[in-house]
Every structure is written in C-alpha cells, then in structure tokens.
Amino acid sequence: MTLNAFLFQVLNGLSSASGLFLIAAGLSLIFGVTRIVNLAHGSLYMLGTYIAYTFATKIGGVTGFWGGIVATALIVGALGAAIEFVLLRRIYRAPELFQLLATFALVLVINDFALWLWGPTDLLGPRAPGFRGAVEILGRRLPSYDLFLIVIGPLVLLALHLTLTRTRFGRLIRAATQDREMVGALGVNQAVLFTSVFALGAALAGLGGALQIAREPANLATDLIALGDAFVVVVVGGMGSIPGAYLAAVIIAEVKALCVGIGTVDFGFVTINFSKFTLVAEFLVMAIVLIARPYGLLGKAQGAVRSIAEPEEPLRPATPLLKAFGVAVLAVLVCLPLLAQSSPYVLVLGIDVLIAVIFATSLHFIMGPGGMHSFGHAAYFGLGAYGAALLVKWLAWPMGAALVAAPVLAVAGALLFGWFAVRLSGVYLAMLTLAFAQIVWAAVFQWEGFTGGSNGVIGVWPPPPFDKSWVYFLLTLALAVAAVLLLRRFLFAPFGYAMRAGRDSPLRAEAIGIDVKRVHWLGFAIAGLVCGVAGGLFAFAKGSISPETIHINRSIDGLVMVLLGGVQTLTGPIAGASVFALLQDTVMRQTEYWRALMGAIILLLVLTFPQGIVGAFASLWRRMGGRT
Amino acid sequence: MSVLELRALSKSFGGVHAVRDVSFAIGKGEFLAMIGPNGAGKSTCFNMINGQLKPDSGEILCDGRNIAGLAPRDIWRLGVGRTFQVAATFGSMTVIENVQMALISHGREIYRLWRPAASHHRARALELLAHVGMEAAADRPSRELAYGDVKRVELAIALANDPKLLLMDEPTAGMGTSERHGLIELVKRLVVERGISVLFTEHSMDVVFAFADRIIVLARGQLIADGDAATIRDNPQVREVYFGTGKTFAGASA
Numbered sequence: 001m002t003l004n005a006f007l008f009q010v011l012n013g014l015s016s017a018s019g020l021f022l023i024a025a026g027l028s029l030i031f032g033v034t035r036i037v038n039l040a041h042g043s044l045y046m047l048g049t050y051i052a053y054t055f056a057t058k059i060g061g062v063t064g065f066w067g068g069i070v071a072t073a074l075i076v077g078a079l080g081a082a083i084e085f086v087l088l089r090r091i092y093r094a095p096e097l098f099q100l101l102a103t104f105a106l107v108l109v110i111n112d113f114a115l116w117l118w119g120p121t122d123l124l125g126p127r128a129p130g131f132r133g134a135v136e137i138l139g140r141r142l143p144s145y146d147l148f149l150i151v152i153g154p155l156v157l158l159a160l161h162l163t164l165t166r167t168r169f170g171r172l173i174r175a176a177t178q179d180r181e182m183v184g185a186l187g188v189n190q191a192v193l194f195t196s197v198f199a200l201g202a203a204l205a206g207l208g209g210a211l212q213i214a215r216e217p218a219n220l221a222t223d224l225i226a227l228g229d230a231f232v233v234v235v236v237g238g239m240g241s242i243p244g245a246y247l248a249a250v251i252i253a254e255v256k257a258l259c260v261g262i263g264t265v266d267f268g269f270v271t272i273n274f275s276k277f278t279l280v281a282e283f284l285v286m287a288i289v290l291i292a293r294p295y296g297l298l299g300k301a302q303g304a305v306r307s308i309a310e311p312e313e314p315l316r317p318a319t320p321l322l323k324a325f326g327v328a329v330l331a332v333l334v335c336l337p338l339l340a341q342s343s344p345y346v347l348v349l350g351i352d353v354l355i356a357v358i359f360a361t362s363l364h365f366i367m368g369p370g371g372m373h374s375f376g377h378a379a380y381f382g383l384g385a386y387g388a389a390l391l392v393k394w395l396a397w398p399m400g401a402a403l404v405a406a407p408v409l410a411v412a413g414a415l416l417f418g419w420f421a422v423r424l425s426g427v428y429l430a431m432l433t434l435a436f437a438q439i440v441w442a443a444v445f446q447w448e449g450f451t452g453g454s455n456g457v458i459g460v461w462p463p464p465p466f467d468k469s470w471v472y473f474l475l476t477l478a479l480a481v482a483a484v485l486l487l488r489r490f491l492f493a494p495f496g497y498a499m500r501a502g503r504d505s506p507l508r509a510e511a512i513g514i515d516v517k518r519v520h521w522l523g524f525a526i527a528g529l530v531c532g533v534a535g536g537l538f539a540f541a542k543g544s545i546s547p548e549t550i551h552i553n554r555s556i557d558g559l560v561m562v563l564l565g566g567v568q569t570l571t572g573p574i575a576g577a578s579v580f581a582l583l584q585d586t587v588m589r590q591t592e593y594w595r596a597l598m599g600a601i602i603l604l605l606v607l608t609f610p611q612g613i614v615g616a617f618a619s620l621w622r623r624m625g626g627r628t
Numbered sequence: 629m630s631v632l633e634l635r636a637l638s639k640s641f642g643g644v645h646a647v648r649d650v651s652f653a654i655g656k657g658e659f660l661a662m663i664g665p666n667g668a669g670k671s672t673c674f675n676m677i678n679g680q681l682k683p684d685s686g687e688i689l690c691d692g693r694n695i696a697g698l699a700p701r702d703i704w705r706l707g708v709g710r711t712f713q714v715a716a717t718f719g720s721m722t723v724i725e726n727v728q729m730a731l732i733s734h735g736r737e738i739y740r741l742w743r744p745a746a747s748h749h750r751a752r753a754l755e756l757l758a759h760v761g762m763e764a765a766a767d768r769p770s771r772e773l774a775y776g777d778v779k780r781v782e783l784a785i786a787l788a789n790d791p792k793l794l795l796m797d798e799p800t801a802g803m804g805t806s807e808r809h810g811l812i813e814l815v816k817r818l819v820v821e822r823g824i825s826v827l828f829t830e831h832s833m834d835v836v837f838a839f840a841d842r843i844i845v846l847a848r849g850q851l852i853a854d855g856d857a858a859t860i861r862d863n864p865q866v867r868e869v870y871f872g873t874g875k876t877f878a879g880a881s882a
C-alpha cells in the first residue's frame with residue numbers, strides 16, 4: 001500500500017468514525033447517568049435510518065433531506081423519552097441482567113415494528129442535496145458527503161463537550177455520572193434528569209442513523225450491527241466517557257479501514273486477506289482493551305457490583321416428591337418414541353427441547369451459582385456445533401468421535417475466553433463474553449473457505465441407526481439426563497459451594513483460602529464443556545448449521561430460558577428451556593412477528609415474574625407451609 | 629519471636645496517608661487491642677496484614693517471613709484468620725455450611741466434584757459453632773440471623789483453620805453491652821486456652837481496658853501510643869486525640 005493510499009484509508013476511517021461516535025455517544029451518556037446498558041440503542045439508530053428515509057422520499061428535496069434529519073433526531077429523541085418513562089423507570093433498581101433483557105426485548109419489538117411498517121426490503125435513500133459530488137484528494141475521489149461526515153463527528157463532540165461543561169444540565173449529567181447519590185442529595189428531580197438524558201442519547205442515535213441514509217440503505221439488520229459497533233466503541237472508550245467514545249470510534253474505524261485498505265497480503269508461506277478481518281477486528285480490539293484496561297481507555301472504575309435481586313435460599317437436596325416427579329418425567333420421555341409413533345414431529349420437537357435443556361442448564365451453572373451473567377454462551381454451543389460439523393465435513397470423522405470432539409473444542413474456547421471473563425464482573429463481564437461470542441461468530445461468518453460462511457455446513461447427518469429420529473432422540477435424552485445430573489452433582493459438591501461462596505462474598509471466600517477467580521474459571525470451563533455437547537447434538541439433529549448457531553439471539557435465548565424457569569432454582573433451567581423451546585417451535589413458528597412476541601414474553605417476565613416458573617412455584621409451596 | 633511484626637508500614641490513598649510508618653509486634657498468646665478514632669487507619673492496617681491491600685512500603689513479618697503483598701488466601705494458609713468490620717458471610721448458605729466451607733478449604737477439598745459438601749466436616753463445624761454459641765442455629769439460612777449472631781458465625785469461620793493469629797475488626801459492632809462482653813470473654817478464653825494471638829479493634833473502651841493485654845493507639849494513620857491499660861489511660865497524647873485536653877478515660881472505663 002502506498003502512502004497516499006494509506007492516508008486515503010485514514011480519511012475513510014474518519015468518516016466512519018463519526019457515524020460510530022454518534023451512536024456510541026448516546027449509549028455512553030445513558031449508561032453514565034442511568035447505569036443502564038441500553039441494548040435497544042442500535043434499534044433507535046435503525047429507526048433513525050427508516051424515519052429519515054421516509055422524510056427524504058415522501059417530502060423530498062432539501063427540506064425533506066436536511067429538515068428530515070433534524071426531525072428524525074427529534075422524533076427518535078421523543079421516542080427515547082417515552083421508553084424511559086414507560087419501561088426503564090420501573091427497572092432502575094432491578095439487577096443488571098434484567099435491565100439488559102428488558103432492553104433487548106425492545107430490540108425485538110422495534111425490529112418487528114419496522115418490518116411491519118417499512119417491509120423487509122432494503123430502502124436506499126437519495127443523495128444528500130448539496131453534497132452529491134466528490135472531491136479529489138490524494139489522487140483519489142472522496143465523496144464530499146464523507147468529508148461532511150468527517151467534520152460532523154468532532155462538531156458533535158464539541159457541542160456535547162460545551163453542553164456538559166457550560167450548562168446546568170451538563171453539570172448535572174456529569175455529577176450523576178460521577179456520583180449518583182450526589183444527585184439525590186442535590187435535590188434534583190432525578191426522574192426529569194434521567195428522562196432527558198435518555199431523550200438526548202436517543203436523539204443522537206436517531207441523528208446518527210439519519211445521516212447514514214445517503215450512504216447506506218435502511219435495513220432491518222442494522223439494529224444489531226449498530227448495537228455491536230456502539231458497544232465496542234463505548235466499552236473501548238470507557239463507559240460514560242464522551243471523549244473516550246470519540247477516541248475509540250476513531251481507533252476502531254481506522255483499524256477496520258486499514259484492514260480493508262491492506263487487502264490481501266502474501267507473506268510467502270501464507271496469504272491473508274485482511275479485508276475479511278473487519279468484523280473480527282473490532283471485537284478483537286475490544287477484547288484486548290478490556291483485558292488491559294478493564295474500564296476502557298478513558299473510563300473510571302465503577303462502584304461495587306449490584307447484588308443479586310432476591311436473597312437466595314440455601315440449597316436443599318431433592319425431596320422424595322421431586323425425585324418421584326423426575327423419574328415420572330423420565331419414564332414418559334423414554335416411552336415417547338412409542339407414544340409418538342403416529343406423529344414423528346413430536347420426536348423432533350423432543351430433541352429440540354432436550355438440546356435446549358442442556359444449553360440452559362449449562363448456562364445456569366455459571367449464571368446462577370457462579371453469578372456470571374454470560375451474554376455469549378452461544379459461543380460454546382457454536383464451537384461444539386461447528387467443531388463436530390467441520391470434522392465430519394473435512395476429515396469425515398464418524399459421529400461418535402465428532403460428538404466427543406465437540407465438547408473438547410467448546411471447553412478449549414471456554415478456558416481461553418473464561419480466563420479473561422472471570423477477571424471482570426457485572427455488566428463488564430456480560431460485555432466481554434458477548435464480545436468473545438461475536439468474535440467466534442464473525443470468524444465463522446467471514447472465514448468462508450473453511451466454515452462455509454453464511455451458507456454454513458450441510459450434510460451433517462447421523463449414520464444408522466441414529467438416522468432414525470427415535471434412536472437419535474434416545475441418544476439425546478441419555479446425554480441430557482447425564483448432563484443435568486452431573487451438573488447438579490457438581491453444585492452440591494464442594495466445588496459448587498465454592499463457586500457460590502465466591503459469588504456471595506468474594507471478600508470472605510478469598511479470606512478463607514478460596515481462589516475465587518480460578519474456581520469461577522473452572523466453572524466457566526465446565527459450563528462450556530457441557531454446552532459443547534448440546535452444540536454437537538444440534539449439528540447432527542439438524543443436518544446442517546449456519547452462523548445463526550452462534551448468533552447473539554441464541555445467547556439471549558439461553559438467558560431467557562434460565563430466567564423463565566427461575567435463576568435461583570436448580571430445576572428452573574430445565575422447566576424454562578422446555579417451555580421456551582416448545583413455544584419457539586410451536587407458537588413462534590406460526591407468526592411472522594415472532595420477535596415481537598418473544599419481546600413481549602421477555603418484558604412480561606422481567607416486569608411481573610422475575611423469579612421464573614419454578615421460583616414462583618417454590619415460594620408458593622413455602623407459603624403454603626411445605627418444604628422445598 | 630513475635631507471631632506478627634509490622635515494620636514501618638505505610639499506605640496512602642491519593643493524597644490521604646491512611647497509615648503512616650506504623651510499627652508494632654504481637655507476641656504469642658497476646659490479646660492486643662488497636663484503638664483510634666474513626667478514620668485512624670485501623671481497617672487499612674488490617675487489610676494490609678490480611679492481604680486485601682498492598683502496602684506502599686514497609687514489612688509485615690509473620691513468623692519471621694515477609695508477607696506484605698501476598699494474596700489473602702495465601703496469608704490464610706499461613707494460619708491467619710480474619711473477621712471483617714462489616715461481617716462477610718455466604719448469604720445463600722446455612723450457618724453450618726458457612727463453617728463447612730472454611731473447613732473444606734482448609735482441607736484443600738475445594739475442587740472435589742462428587743461427594744456432597746454437606747457431608748464434609750459436619751461434626752467439626754458443629755463443634756466450632758458450639759464454641760461461639762451458635763450450634764442451635766446451625767441449619768438456618770445465615771442471612772436470616774441477627775447481626776450480632778452473624779458476627780459470631782464469622783468468628784467460627786475464622787477459627788476453622790486453627791489460626792495462630794486472629795484479626796478481628798470491630799468484632800462487637802452491633803451488639804448490646806452484655807453480648808459484647810460475652811463475645812470478648814469468649815475470645816479471651818481462646819487466647820488463653822489455645823495460645824492464639826488476637827489483634828482486634830474496638831470502639832467501646834470499657835471492653836478494651838477490661839480485657840486487652842496491651843493496647844496500641846492509632847491517630848491519623850500514625851501509632852501514637854503502645855502499652856498496657858494504665859499507660860494508655862494516662863498518655864496525654866491519647867487523651868488529646870480522644871477528648872481534647874482535660875478529660876480522662878475515667879468515665880469511659882467505669
């Protein structure tokens with residue numbers, strides 16, 4: 001690459017950086033003041049693109065475009081205020097996990113709303129009036145709109161900076177970011193502050209989205225992509241730091257631009273196409289920064305992590321009643337192939353449910369007793385699934401060997417990622433696990449030659465006799481029962497107690513000789529191992545896999561399963577996974593708008609039913625005088 | 629040889645010298661009280677001895693070995709038990725499980741995956757709970773206990789590794805007068821019967837003067853006095869710190 005080409009890429013990077021900064025700044029502001037990680041921030045950005053598109057095409061001209069951009073920012077800002085007022089206000093005191101889930105529910109609802117209103121096709125907006133041409137720079141042509149964007153980023157940064165330092169509103173924001181109690185003490189109307197900050201953050205996201213319509217089409221996948229980008233930027237820059245967000249936006253945009261600019265390089269022994277690294281690159285930057293500076297480049301250490309919502313009951317061994325119930329359920333399941341002879345679909349459903357049970361139980365293992373809220377459990381599922389499928393595809397391994405290799409690969413990933421993850425806690429741990437999962441996802445997605453890219457791997461069918469669904473069902477059942485019982489056994493053993501000890505009070509645990517990080521690390525690895533079994537089973541059950549297997553949606557599904565069942569109970573994840581998988585395979589298949597439905601379920605769960613199914617039963621039982 | 633010796637220990641937070649050049653030693657079987665007004669640096673001292681904080685400078689000798697900067701868990705393995713100013717127990721466990729956890733760790737059985745934790749060291753845990761008068765509550769969830777009882781459980785936990793040195797940061801906070809005396813008497817008995825050395829902080833002077841073998845006084849991070857009850861009581865600098873000039877401990881120790 002010549003120097004000119006290099007500098008040109010740097011300019012390109014700067015124009016992308018402005019877009020990244022606009023989304024990230026809002027997210028960072030909101031987090032700084034309300035301590036809520038707004039997963040719906042990418043959705044607000046996406047709405048910005050659609051609304052601005054509508055203005056630009058329906059009204060048209062200079063007014064439609066530039067006026068539309070301003071109007072869009074205001075509308076999205078108002079929507080943000082409404083969201084804060086109706087939903088978030090109810091969950092400020094809830095555990096982080098619930099806040100993350102509630103805002104993710106909004107992602108689902110907003111996505112389906114956009115699908116309903118604007119339809120599934122991409123919508124390309126008009127060129128920006130006044131910036132249609134290109135400018136000759138360094139011997140290349142740079143669209144003048146890109147130059148405009150390069151300027152916009154620092155301008156917004158300056159405007160925010162002045163607002164934060166020169167106005168009363170800004171001083172309140174800074175005070176709240178640094179010391180939340182102080183705001184209460186100042187006697188400020190906290191509710192108004194929170195609502196307006198949320199509105200401001202949302203408006204910035206809307207603005208960022210609106211500005212993009214001249215470059216990229218409005219698209220329903222933008223929400224999660226923008227969210228991912230925004231996250232990386234905010235986490236790298238330091239949560240709550242606006243200059244940090246700009247710095248990080250520049251770094252990440254430049255790294256990406258340079259990956260594209262470098263293109264394919266021949267190292268003699270190996271040829272690497274760097275432009276394929278764009279997706280991995282940003283998450284790699286984030287992982288590195290989180291490891292070196294856990295609170296981001298310009299961020300400050302956050303106060304103590306919030307504790308679990310409800311105080312947890314001590315573990316009690318299964319009562320005879322529960323054991324009898326378990327045996328009965330198992331008996332029904334073993335007989336299911338006989339009962340379901342006339343409708344083979346029941347067995348397919350059964351396999352889905354059992355795989356979900358393994359997945360959720362392994363997630364619960366670290367989430368409940370370990371207190372580590374992983375937002376990237378799909379990574380280990382994906383490693384297992386892809387591990388098994390690729391071994392079949394490339395090396396023609398038999399199913400048995402592939403099913404053994406699946407958890408081995410998953411545990412290797414869990415050992416690597418977990419080592420870093422257990423060094424963080426709370427929302428930072430959630431973000432790092434998410435980042436790792438996205439790295440795996442991006443690697444699979446972009447490494448087409450090896451993984452099949454977006455097409456995935458096909459033809460991973462089990463050999464006879466497992467090609468009969470009843471045989472495969474029994475295999476899955478056997479492994480699911482083994483996984484559930486084994487994890488349960490571990491939780492009652494000293495190791496499980498040590499894991500809970502480290503969660504309940506790291507201070508006390510360390511003071512009685514427990515190496516909390518190591519215990520949690522091993523817990524993480526065990527969960528990854530078991531999750532890999534589920535992944536391997538999944539690959540052979542479906543016969544084909546795609547990057548969907550590792551998608552963030554699967555990680556969130558896992559969290560919902562655990563919460564639906566009840567995070568504080570051991571049988572909860574089983575019930576939650578079963579109900580969820582059944583719902584997904586039946587109700588959600590019936591409607592095009594399954595995302596909104598799912599979002600509604602999550603919201604209902606978070607707002608009215610935080611103990612989950614089994615948790616609710618257990619407390620009802622206790623209230624009636626029974627013992628659990 | 630002393631069980632523990634601090635040499636010129638210092639720690640500051642930003643510009644605040646929380647502990648400055650503190651040196652003292654505690655002998656075997658000694659019941660040593662550390663007193664000082666709020667913010668004097670007592671907890672900071674404890675946190676450095678126990679490994680929660682790394683000293684800026686100075687040495688902490690435990691049986692002649694410098695332990696400054698070691699992790700709390702390694703210091704615990706050397707036979708140092710600790711109770712915290714704000715009691716730290718495992719809220720999702722029963723009282724006895726809390727003690728069993730410490731015994732399991734002491735037996736290096738943490739990474740066991742098979743036999744239930746509840747079947748490990750139950751008898752010994754009950755014995756420890758009996759020492760602190762909590763055996764009746766063994767199977768109750770620890771988070772349901774009154775605060776004074778939590779502190780007793782914490783003591784039982786701290787005793788689980790047969791410590792040679794016990795660090796107790798305000799062990800009687802949140803207790804009434806008679807309960808407070810009961811607990812300190814109990815600890816004193818441990819000192820006498822088992823030869824455990826105890827370093828404790830305490831805001832109630834009557835307890836300190838009645839039970840401590842020796843008293844050291846910290847003020848604004850510095851050690852200003854070290855001696856027996858009579859010496860401390862008559863020390864003008866100590867009086868000044870506590871009462872301003874003119875007053876005495878007569879009222880407090882009565």
Ligand SMILES: Nc1ncnc2c1ncn2[C@@H]1O[C@H](COP(=O)(O)OP(=O)(O)OP(=O)(O)O)[C@@H](O)[C@H]1O
Pocket residue numbers: 641644645646664665666667668669670671672673713
């Ligand atoms: N982690 C910390 N960061 C900053 N300053 C600290 C920290 N811990 C203690 N300090 C400061 O160091 C000084 C000593 O505090 P320390 O807790 O050791 O006092 P103390 O003697 O235990 O007081 P008390 O009787 O109230 O428990 C105080 O000024 C306190 O504000």
Ligand SMILES: [Mg+2]
Pocket residue numbers: 670671672713797
């Ligand atoms: Mg203290």
